[in-house]
Amino acid sequence: MPKLAHLIKQLTVLTLLFSVHCFANQQDLVNEESKNASFELIVLGDSGGIEDGNLSAFLLRSVKSHNYVALDAGTIVNGINQSVKQNAFADLPIRHNPNWSTSGTILRDHVKGYLVSHSHLDHINGLLVASPEDTNKNIYALASVNKMIGETYFNGIAWANFTDRGRPPTLNKYHVVDLPIGEPISVTDTQLKVTAFSLSHPVESSAFVLENGSDMFVYFGDTGADIVEKQGKLQVIWRYLAKQMQHKQLRGMVIEVSFENERPHNLLFGHLTPKLLMQELHSFASKVGGKAPLQDLKVVISHIKYTLANNLNPRLKIKQQLDEANNLGLQIIIPEQGQKLVF
Numbered sequence: 001m002p003k004l005a006h007l008i009k010q011l012t013v014l015t016l017l018f019s020v021h022c023f024a025n026q027q028d029l030v031n032e033e034s035k036n037a038s039f040e041l042i043v044l045g046d047s048g049g050i051e052d053g054n055l056s057a058f059l060l061r062s063v064k065s066h067n068y069v070a071l072d073a074g075t076i077v078n079g080i081n082q083s084v085k086q087n088a089f090a091d092l093p094i095r096h097n098p099n100w101s102t103s104g105t106i107l108r109d110h111v112k113g114y115l116v117s118h119s120h121l122d123h124i125n126g127l128l129v130a131s132p133e134d135t136n137k138n139i140y141a142l143a144s145v146n147k148m149i150g151e152t153y154f155n156g157i158a159w160a161n162f163t164d165r166g167r168p169p170t171l172n173k174y175h176v177v178d179l180p181i182g183e184p185i186s187v188t189d190t191q192l193k194v195t196a197f198s199l200s201h202p203v204e205s206s207a208f209v210l211e212n213g214s215d216m217f218v219y220f221g222d223t224g225a226d227i228v229e230k231q232g233k234l235q236v237i238w239r240y241l242a243k244q245m246q247h248k249q250l251r252g253m254v255i256e257v258s259f260e261n262e263r264p265h266n267l268l269f270g271h272l273t274p275k276l277l278m279q280e281l282h283s284f285a286s287k288v289g290g291k292a293p294l295q296d297l298k299v300v301i302s303h304i305k306y307t308l309a310n311n312l313n314p315r316l317k318i319k320q321q322l323d324e325a326n327n328l329g330l331q332i333i334i335p336e337q338g339q340k341l342v343f
């Protein structure tokens, strides 16, 4: 019996050593990834409705800067709160301010602007409701998007006009910047440049190519597939990226998949399914050319529709459908609110 006990003890020690070793290896990988990173992305909101408190919004920064730009703004304060709880800002030197909470300091001092893809409420709700305690910053969007946001929300009826345009009285907290299509613009107080493109959706939507030196990251607002929308707008972006990739590195992307493959095209309302996304990415890959052109590209899936219905798990189903169709060697990531990702 003592022999058996001894053996069990030895096995336990071995298992423990092995787990420590695996954990260390995993840590090495994470550290290696962080060391080579160019961008940091914080997931403030991972879904495309219907859960208030978790709607499309991300923070992006160059790892060389302490300042973020928000990519859409469906959920801002709850997203920052959840991310603080999950230590997503552990690498950010946050200057303690006795007047403001940690989340308050992050929003007020470290978020330097908003890139809004389109005027739908699930992409701007967080910005609107946080505006009374926000600091002065820029809202960047395509001209048509800025116009719709001004007319719909910052009109003194839906919400006070916190911007410097449109219906008086203007409170001038947000300076509204119209982004030209296809032309890089610096994002004030960050290390990033942004180039905007138009996307097909029931209202005009947009994609943003962010540049940090010779590294690129692309964020897509809501979009339909070219085969459904017949406007060729995604083709324009794939062509642009493929050309830029001749001398720059694409580090990752956020793109939407709202519905499962089973959803008929006439009920997509300007959104993608796993199958349509993969068709688009194949088209992109053929433009980049070469052997396995998108191998290991990190593709973050946003805007999966949350549901209150029983017995449905759209996240799981969409992940399965994407994994089954992924013959491009992509790293498909289904993000979680509060998570930090590096690229």
Ligand SMILES: [Zn+2]
Pocket: 048, 056, 120, 122, 123, 222, 303
């Ligand atoms: Zn949306």
Ligand SMILES: [Zn+2]
Pocket: 118, 120, 201, 222
């Ligand atoms: Zn939308």
